[in-house]
Amino acid sequence: MIVELSPGRLSWDEVDPARHPFDSASAAQVVHSLGPARRVPLRPDVPLADSAMHAWSWGEAKLWADAMSHALVQRYGRWVVGWRWAHDEGDFDGGPVGNWCCPRDSITTPEETLARVVAALCEWRGWLESLAGWFEAYPLELADVEDQQILWERAARNLILQVVDRTGCGSGWHGHCRQVLIWFLSRWGVAPDVALELVDQAVGGRFRSWTGPDTVLVDDVAEQLALSLRPDDGARSAGPAPDHLKRWLEVREVVPWQESPDGGAEGPVTPSRDGAAEDIHSFDGALDPARAAGLLAALELVRADAARGASLDFELLRGWQQHVLATPQPPPFRSLPAFAKRGRERYGIGPDTRDRLDACLAESATGGDRPLPLIARAARAYLDVCFFHPFDDGNARSAFLALVFVLAREGVALSGVSLIRRVTFQADDPQDALILARSIDIHLAETRRSGVPSTR
Incomplete structure (x- = not known):
């Protein structure tokens, strides 16, 4: 199948920096060596609202951005698809990346465009490394979850606030927040399907696009998540995949x-x-x-x-x-x-x-x-x-x-x-x-x- 480009489906195993080496110093050289770098599409000289710009953005320009994503995946691994996860209503809603928006706004001259790709790639990687650092700041053990409940709660609260700050709470920001909490639980041994279930129960659809959560809501989500954890959550799973x-x-x-x-x-x-x-x-x-x-x-x-x-x-x-x-x-x-x-x-x-x-x-x-x-x-x-x-x-x-x-x-x-x-x-x-x-x-x-x- 074609590699899925949606970063919202990435698991922690797929993005964990410890599993996927990356040298930011050589990123520009790598990006410029890829096939799409030699074929940056020519931007039409028309106003943004013109129908020709819309057709170009959703046609030739998007195809190029997809091709660059696939080329980067082949070079680095699937974690890299988040380079286009822009704030607000970019290529994918509610992401942590500010150096890329969408083909219409981000593809200009070849030099500027490739510089944006490199910057967005390094920004996405930096965000993943920051998350890994925050995960490790709380050395947790699922077996001791009852004794460590306050630590799990503090970690979840901190992560929500980090995502709030990083995304700016624009369109769809809560999707990435939910994902980060699932990544956090997965890192500390909670089965991925159980992590998804627990996060959904704790958030309960209470986060909204274009709206930052107040302190009471953040504290309640973090507390509910910590209270829902059990020592055997690492063993619980949905069983074999259905046919x-x-x-x-x-x-x-x-x-x-x-x-x-x-x-x-x-x-x-x-x-x-x-x-x-x-x-x-x-x-x-x-x-x-x-x-x-x-x-x-x-x-x-x-x-x-x-x-x-x-x-x-x-x-x-x-x-x-x-x-x-x-x-x-x-x-x-x-x-x-x-x-x-x-x-x-x-x-x-x-x-x-x-x-x-x-x-x-x-x-x-x-x-x-x-x-x-x-x-x-x-x-x-x-x-x-x-x-x-x-x-x-x-x-x-x-x-x-x-x-x-x-x-x-x-x-x-x-x-x-x-x-x-x-x-x-x-x-x-x-x-x-x-x-x-x-x-x-x-x-x-x-x-x-x-x-x-x-x-x-």
Whole structure:
């Protein structure tokens, strides 16, 4: 899957400075050596409120910022995605970083932009190191929590105040505050799922955007958190992860697919530009030129298969995936349970898993028992590949190719795909399926506005 860029999902193990070495003195050299540093987008010379600026900010500029995040992750590890966690309503709400805001405001000249990246990266790292220092200032033992209750309470109070000061209590600041408290409990041995539960219970939705908590509220949250801890919280957990493939198959049957937009009903359309190929060049090419070349070769094969009216099944997928992964032979179906989203989702495996995937993909042609709009079928095929997770690697790219194929088989191509390739979807949330369908429809509507209707 594509690396998740949201810093709000980072765990303490992922960001703990003791686990992830970093040399701030060499940060500028590293940033300038990365692929995206050589392709800082040209800022349009138009007012901020101009629609061209909005399109640039959410298109080319955001793609570049995402590519820089991915390149930094490859160099340093996933902890680094917080470099864009700006104050207030930046790329991500309510963060501790002041040196970066968003593509519209932070991408200017190449020199200034890269300097901001370096400054934001070092600022984020400095914040993590400060948190680690505050954690260590209270040498706590979960086994002695009853005797140390006042220390746990003081530590929690101090951390809340530190986040309040750092974020300025702008939009969404409480999300990071909640995360820091979970990190703190995790550092001192509380099971992560238990830490999340205890923090949510203590905060109780009482923190608000744009509003700093008063002393009474801070003290009460810290006290409630300390009182809720038990010596066995390190052993308590939710148990093994559920089978999210099974959950998806259940959700798949109850998603109101008929509510999906029906933009595909207007017939084929030829885009003014090849959104899929452009995205691969800019996004995947910034990560690794060889990766982009393999995906482009697969894209060409996808369109040829669509033109000849091929049926979508695993055998077709693995032919494309051979190019995606640059393997000598088409890769086999996985033989073990698979994991995604840093282990938060687990996809089971059984003797009939491949057959069930083929049955699901076959429905992409018409919708199965219930005829469905093209957009719904494309979205469902994408999610089928994601959650069946048939390959050991590259499943997000495979899912994207499946979506392109379903559209192309009916003469539809898109002039943009960023809303599809930049979002992570959950296996057990029916609304995510409709969000994906709406994202496809947004791109399709834009394609029709700027494209040339096809004749078949």
